[in-house]
Amino acid sequence: MTSRAIRATDAADWDLPDDTIMAELNQTHDPARRSWVASANDGQTDFPIQNLPFGVFRGPGGEPRGGVAIGDQILDLPAGLRLGLFDGDAAIAARAAAVDRLNGLMGLEPKMVSALRRRLSDLLSAGGPEQASLTARADELLVPMADAAMQMPAAVGDYTDFSCSTHHMTRMGGGVVRPVFLHLPVGYHGRASSLRVSGAEVRRPRGQFAGPDGRVVYGPEPQLDFELEFAAFVGRGNALGRPIPVAEAEDHIFGYCLLNDWSARAIQFYETALGPFLGKSFLTTLSPWVVTHEAMAPFRARAFAHPSDNPPIPAHLLDDADQASGGLDVRLEALLRTADARGRGEAPQRIVATNFRYIYWTLAQMLAHHASNGCDLRPGDLFASGTVSGPGDEAKACLMEANERGQRTLHLPDGETRMWLEDGDEILIRGRASREGFVSIGFGPCDGRVAAAPTS
Numbered sequence: 521m522t523s524r525a526i527r528a529t530d531a532a533d534w535d536l537p538d539d540t541i542m543a544e545l546n547q548t549h550d551p552a553r554r555s556w557v558a559s560a561n562d563g564q565t566d567f568p569i570q571n572l573p574f575g576v577f578r579g580p581g582g583e584p585r586g587g588v589a590i591g592d593q594i595l596d597l598p599a600g601l602r603l604g605l606f607d608g609d610a611a612i613a614a615r616a617a618a619v620d621r622l623n624g625l626m627g628l629e630p631k632m633v634s635a636l637r638r639r640l641s642d643l644l645s646a647g648g649p650e651q652a653s654l655t656a657r658a659d660e661l662l663v664p665m666a667d668a669a670m671q672m673p674a675a676v677g678d679y680t681d682f683s684c685s686t687h688h689m690t691r692m693g694g695g696v697v698r699p700v701f702l703h704l705p706v707g708y709h710g711r712a713s714s715l716r717v718s719g720a721e722v723r724r725p726r727g728q729f730a731g732p733d734g735r736v737v738y739g740p741e742p743q744l745d746f747e748l749e750f751a752a753f754v755g756r757g758n759a760l761g762r763p764i765p766v767a768e769a770e771d772h773i774f775g776y777c778l779l780n781d782w783s784a785r786a787i788q789f790y791e792t793a794l795g796p797f798l799g800k801s802f803l804t805t806l807s808p809w810v811v812t813h814e815a816m817a818p819f820r821a822r823a824f825a826h827p828s829d830n831p832p833i834p835a836h837l838l839d840d841a842d843q844a845s846g847g848l849d850v851r852l853e854a855l856l857r858t859a860d861a862r863g864r865g866e867a868p869q870r871i872v873a874t875n876f877r878y879i880y881w882t883l884a885q886m887l888a889h890h891a892s893n894g895c896d897l898r899p900g901d902l903f904a905s906g907t908v909s910g911p912g913d914e915a916k917a918c919l920m921e922a923n924e925r926g927q928r929t930l931h932l933p934d935g936e937t938r939m940w941l942e943d944g945d946e947i948l949i950r951g952r953a954s955r956e957g958f959v960s961i962g963f964g965p966c967d968g969r970v971a972a973a974p975t976s
């Protein structure tokens with residue numbers, strides 16, 4: 521990972537399906553819309569009025585409650601309800617979104633969530649009929665993000681981690697990818713209890729692994745790694761025994777976030793007889809704002825093109841509309857800041873630049889596959905894509921790819937070196953969706969800092 525290898529991925533040459541996305545656009549995506557919340561209009565924020573992601577926050581002295589990100593502010597949904605700003609379907613959705621977990625919102629009919637989004641967009645629009653009365657009550661309606669602590673957005677009943685980058689699996693496999701990855705979206709059941717939002721400390725785990733002399737030891741993980749991933753929250757669920765057709769799968773996706781699947785490689789590779797277990801379950805970080813499926817409409821893309829000599833897509837995972845626009849064009853980055861760099865006051869250094877379009881299977885295919893045996897999915901369940909690696913060196917989205925499975929020391933731009941993560945290292949994951957003619961939106965932070973292993 522030299523400085524030569526960490527240039528940004530240029531997504532400008534992606535082939536985008538204009539005709540298939542236009543049908544899903546509405547006034548909430550209008551690039552001319554501006555907000556009376558000034559920080560939403562600076563062109564840099566992740567949260568312009570075209571985004572409107574949902575989250576759960578705790579304000580000063582308050583209970584955890586639902587809110588919507590706008591610029592550097594949070595629209596406090598309980599306050600909005602007290603002010604009588606919602607009616608009809610939007611009010612039903614606002615009540616479901618105002619509480620300390622968004623599972624109820626996620627389980628609603630998409631049209632009700634959409635009604636709330638339209639109302640929020642109108643309320644926050646500059647020049648609207650309610651601007652004067654709302655700006656007069658801004659102190660009641662808005663909480664500065666700087667004064668809020670973000671919480672888990674949902675009570676995640678089940679968390680599933682897929683592994684859907686053939687680039688990742690090829691490098692992890694030393695140049696070959698097992699055929700199963702080309703026949704279906706491979707995944708494993710992750711651990712929901714140790715999911716945490718951005719900012720939570722990541723304590724280096726202790727575990728069993730093969731030591732240098734080959735004997736199995738129990739101790740602090742020596743090969744701590746990260747995995748840059750993209751994740752989706754399940755919306756409406758399905759009854760046990762009733763698969764979800766791939767053509768309907770997107771109707772069951774509520775929204776998206778960023779995820780870091782912290783990985784203890786020595787533990788993982790010693791223990792893996794059935795699949796990942798303690799090498800992954802010590803902690804998983806996610807970004808706290810859930811960007812809705814509707815907000816992503818302008819950034820849809822063709823599904824990843826499977827090479828012509830790969831196995832055909834099985835019929836139950838093949839849908840023309842999904843192939844035409846089931847991909848998402850999201851630029852993703854990981855940045856590293858070491859303890860020394862932090863002490864010198866330096867900014868984090870980018871070590872990964874990739875794009876979600878490199879993922880071999882669409883999110884609809886992952887969800888349809890998940891339910892294809894009759895397994896029931898529930899509102900607020902979370903599934904992640906797997907490490908979002910691409911073909912270039914800059915798109916190696918974990919250390920184990922970049923260090924060629926522990927064979928090559930990484931030289932950071934500021935002169936430090938790394939093989940694996942050290943105590944005090946921070947990994948920051950960022951995502952941004954852009955398309956010419958639309959306002960770019962982001963996902964907010966997905967950050968974690970490594971702390972020393974417990975002493976025993």
Ligand code: MN
Pocket residue numbers: 681682747749781906907
């Ligand atoms: Mn993973």
